[in-house]
Amino acid sequence: MTETATETVATAAATIDVVIDRVETAADQVVSLVLRRLDGEPFQPWQPGAHIDVHLGEGLVRQYSLCSPLEELDHLRIGVLRVPDSRGGSRAVHELEAGSPLTISEPRNNFPMLDSRRYLFVAGGIGITPLIPMIEAAEKAGKDWQLVYGGRSRGTMAFADRLLERYGPDRIQIIAEDEAGRMDLDAILGLPRAHMLVYACGPSGLLGAIEERCMGWPPGALHTERFVASALGAGAASEPFEVELARTGTTVTVPTDKSILDAVEEVGVRVLSSCRGGLCGTCETQIISGEPEHRDAVLSEEDREAGEVMLVCVSRAAAGCPRLVLDL
Incomplete structure (x- = not known):
């Protein structure tokens, strides 16, 4: 990392x-x-839950989950839902053709x-994508696991048939709203279970409901991934504040x-960043004071409570905090 009196240059992502x-x-x-x-080379090994830019x-x-x-490792696969009111990403992906070059x-x-x-895996719609490698890893390790996968209809539920064919209905529960209504989260999550982790991914409304049901579960039992950062209400801090850049001593006002x-x-x-929406974690920055x-939709509750890092693309100073000192 190179630093001058007026500029901090972040190392470019590989x-x-x-x-x-x-x-x-x-x-x-x-x-x-x-x-x-x-170049025809294999990809480096990666772990379940990973994504690419x-x-x-x-x-x-x-950002899309693998x-x-x-x-x-000769290939990577992503699944992308076309969202009518998106900011252009999903539309651009759906216009791509075989043979097109990309940078990731x-x-x-x-x-x-x-x-x-x-493990209990809970997916809503395209939220199935990061859970597929987790299911594979759990199965390979001989773990006890179940998947509950909900969607508007079977025709909208990506990879559902493939999962059923591979693992069978004893492990995979498909819940299509047009056939059976919405998931019964009280039945699925109402009773905490010992030695079980819950991994959930899907729309914010679903994840919020899952979080409510898991409040009685042991701390750390629930793990979620959102595709949209949480929207905060009117009570959220929005007033201007100052940020001191500890490496240079420069102070800037954030309106x-x-x-x-x-x-x-x-x-x-210059800060290394990618999504600029609190989703990828690229701009994670250390908080000095x-x-x-x-x-954001990245940091765990433990990370938030520790207060040591923040994502500067979306997060702000808390109400009543006039200044942040950051490792920039």
């Missing part, structure tokens, strides 16, 4: 040139891309799978309509 080997329809409005390295041109970068077999990041993991005797990332970039400080208000 990228890989790939080619789209296949584009497949995984479900209604869901495409699956199979990616291979342009996909560079889609004109500064558009989006859902390919862990040991088949090395896989990284903000949703790691911890060791446990038992109500800008992020910390925006404010420091305006004074010549001050109290943050976390608005």
Whole structure:
């Protein structure tokens, strides 16, 4: 890392040139891309829960979970839902064709799978993607596991048939709303179970409901990944505050309509970032002093309570905290 009196330069994230080997329809409005390295080399091993950045041109970068077999390193697979009101990422992916070149990041993991005797996986819609490698790992390790997978209809549920064929209905419970209504989360999660971890991914509404049901579970039992950072209500801190850049002594004011990332970039400080939406963890920054208000979808509750790091693309100073000192 190089530092001057006015600029901090973050080391660029490692990228890989790939080619789209296949584009497949995984479900209604869901495409699956199979990616291979342009140089023909295998990918490095990665762990369940990992994702990649996909560079889609004109500064558009989006994060997608890996859902390919862990040991088949000749390719990587992602599944992408087309979202009508998205910011352009899903539309761009759905326009890609086999043979097209892409640049991606090395896989990284903000949703790691911890060791446990038992697992309960809960997926909503495209939230199935990061859970597929976890299921594979749990099965290979001989763990006790179950998947509850909900969606609007069977036609919209990517990889459902493949999972049923491989693991069978004793392990996989498919709940299509148009056939059986919504998941009965009280029945699924109402009774805490010993030595079990819950891994859940899906829409924010579903994850919020799961969090409520798991409040009586042992601390650390629930692990979630969101595709959209949490929206905070009117009570959230939004007033201007100051950020002191500890490496240079520079102080910048962060107004109500800008992020910390925006404010420091305006004074010549470059921070490694990708999604700019609190989803990828790239801009994680150490807090030297001050109290943050976390608005990301990456940090665990333990990380938030420790107050040692924050994601500067979305998080701010907490109400009543006029200044943050950051390791920038």
